[in-house]
Amino acid sequence: MSPRTASSDPASRHGDPGEGATQATPGGDGNGTSPKGKSVEMVVITGHSGAGKSEAIAAFEDGGYFCVDNLPPRMIGALGELFSFDGSGVERAAVVTDVRGGEYFDDLIAVLGELRGSALDLKVLFLEADEETLLHRYKETRRRHPLARSGRIVDGVREDRSMLAPLRELADVVIDTTDLTGGALRRRIATELIGREREENQLALTLLTFGFKNGPPRDADLTLDVRFLPNPYYNQRLRPMTGQDAEVVQYVESGTQAGEFYGRLMPLLEFLVPAYVAEGKQHLTIAVGCTGGRHRSITVADRIAREIGVRDDVKLRVVHRDLDIA
Numbered sequence: 001m002s003p004r005t006a007s008s009d010p011a012s013r014h015g016d017p018g019e020g021a022t023q024a025t026p027g028g029d030g031n032g033t034s035p036k037g038k039s040v041e042m043v044v045i046t047g048h049s050g051a052g053k054s055e056a057i058a059a060f061e062d063g064g065y066f067c068v069d070n071l072p073p074r075m076i077g078a079l080g081e082l083f084s085f086d087g088s089g090v091e092r093a094a095v096v097t098d099v100r101g102g103e104y105f106d107d108l109i110a111v112l113g114e115l116r117g118s119a120l121d122l123k124v125l126f127l128e129a130d131e132e133t134l135l136h137r138y139k140e141t142r143r144r145h146p147l148a149r150s151g152r153i154v155d156g157v158r159e160d161r162s163m164l165a166p167l168r169e170l171a172d173v174v175i176d177t178t179d180l181t182g183g184a185l186r187r188r189i190a191t192e193l194i195g196r197e198r199e200e201n202q203l204a205l206t207l208l209t210f211g212f213k214n215g216p217p218r219d220a221d222l223t224l225d226v227r228f229l230p231n232p233y234y235n236q237r238l239r240p241m242t243g244q245d246a247e248v249v250q251y252v253e254s255g256t257q258a259g260e261f262y263g264r265l266m267p268l269l270e271f272l273v274p275a276y277v278a279e280g281k282q283h284l285t286i287a288v289g290c291t292g293g294r295h296r297s298i299t300v301a302d303r304i305a306r307e308i309g310v311r312d313d314v315k316l317r318v319v320h321r322d323l324d325i326a
Contacts, residue, residue: 043094047127059186060094063194073108126171183280202315211293220287243298293322
């Protein structure tokens with residue numbers, strides 16, 4: 001069967017199978033069939049070492065799958081049988097198996113044949129990348145290739161590719177991660193293989209206002225200091241109000257500074273947000289600070305929220321940390 005090829009996403013970790021014999025598993029009938037119980041979806045992740053199997057298993061884990069890394073092939077069938085029992089609590093599982101499995105790796109092709117004849121809903125995901133990319137990744141991380149016995153990474157990459165060629169032909173989905181980042185691979189798996197809804201793949205963006213006098217937040221990815229804007233605190237009538245009151249907003253945004261600031265800030269955010277989304281970033285916190293955290297920071301954060309909140313690739317949350325602090 002020819003694999004369904006997918007390309008243009010990041011890499012993940014793990015992978016590499018082989019061939020061999022199979023054996024009956026607990027509760028089965030001796031020929032690989034599953035005992036009575038529920039149907040379980042199982043994804044076996046394999047492929048070239050360095051092609052991105054770790055990113056792939058992370059994506060499945062984020063998607064609610066029960067995940068096992070570096071599992072010897074002979075144990076995959078037994079694990080699937082156990083999951084099939086009603087009391088297991090597992091409905092979706094993902095397993096990474098590769099050349100790190102040593103001699104057990106030779107059994108993988110035979111095990112996959114058994115599983116396809118069982119009650120498991122089996123899918124094999126094969127990750128690959130070109131030789132130059134794999135060499136670059138290993139040199140960048142300075143990790144040892146599991147098959148580079150002579151010490152030359154290129155020898156390990158080539159042996160890996162040759163060994164896995166038969167397995168690639170058995171894959172249901174093949175993803176070439178040559179031009180993919182890790183975040184792009186995770187996002188692609190989430191949308192194409194796991195089937196998460198669009199809302200679940202949005203960037204969770206938090207606009208967090210604060211007062212510098214109360215200390216800056218520790219979890220901010222970006223921090224904006226807006227203390228250069230007119231300060232309503234020094235207006236006796238406006239002091240008790242907050243940045244959510246129309247009079248305070250008008251005061252803060254009076255003059256030319258606010259307009260020039262927004263004119264530079266909004267295009268920057270319009271550039272950054274989709275860039276973060278494309279990279280696969282899941283969470284982004286933008287902190288906006290003024291002296292007390294009750295006037296200018298709130299006005300600016302609310303303006304940002306109105307501009308960015310209309311994007312369909314963002315799930316927005318606004319938190320006014322120091323609003324109720326006297």
